[in-house]
Amino acid sequence: MKLEHVAINVPEPAAMAKWYAEHLGMRIVVQSTESPYMHFIADDAGSMIELYNNPAAELPDYANMSPFNYHAAFSTDNIEAERERLIAAGATAGDITSTPRGDKLLFLRDPWQIPFQFVQRSSPLI
Incomplete structure (x- = not known):
């Protein structure tokens, strides 16, 4: 499937x-x-x-929703450059963090305050 x-x-x-x-x-x-x-x-x-x-469903309060509850993730090879580029395009961004396996992660919000993420993997997951 x-x-x-x-x-x-x-x-x-x-x-x-x-x-x-x-x-x-x-x-x-x-x-x-x-x-x-x-x-x-x-x-x-x-x-x-x-x-x-x-309109049959109330819109979630995305601005106050933790990105840990919902986000779509996009892959990138240069998370630092993407952070700056998306801020210039109207997104808001948090700090870049690293995982123990060496992945870089970044939470952002689009201009509608909906959370999304950039992921720069140290090696592909699949």
Whole structure:
């Protein structure tokens, strides 16, 4: 079985999809101008995130949500440069930390305060 997508209810799916495409290298593969305004974004490997706004469910308080409760992680080869680049693009960022196995981790928040992470692995997990 293969994971098809992960979905997240967000305040502005069209603007978020555009920001993730411009700044995280995602591409918009589906977009809707009708409620719930589904936007599917994908990376080069075909992993997808669905961004939508469904008023049937209350939006989480992402600004006060710990990134340990929810985050999407993106891989990078230069976490320091990505940190500076994303701050310039409107993200907020914490400090870069290292794990005992030598991985570098960085939590950020996009302009809508939704947490995400950059991971620079010392060696691939799979």
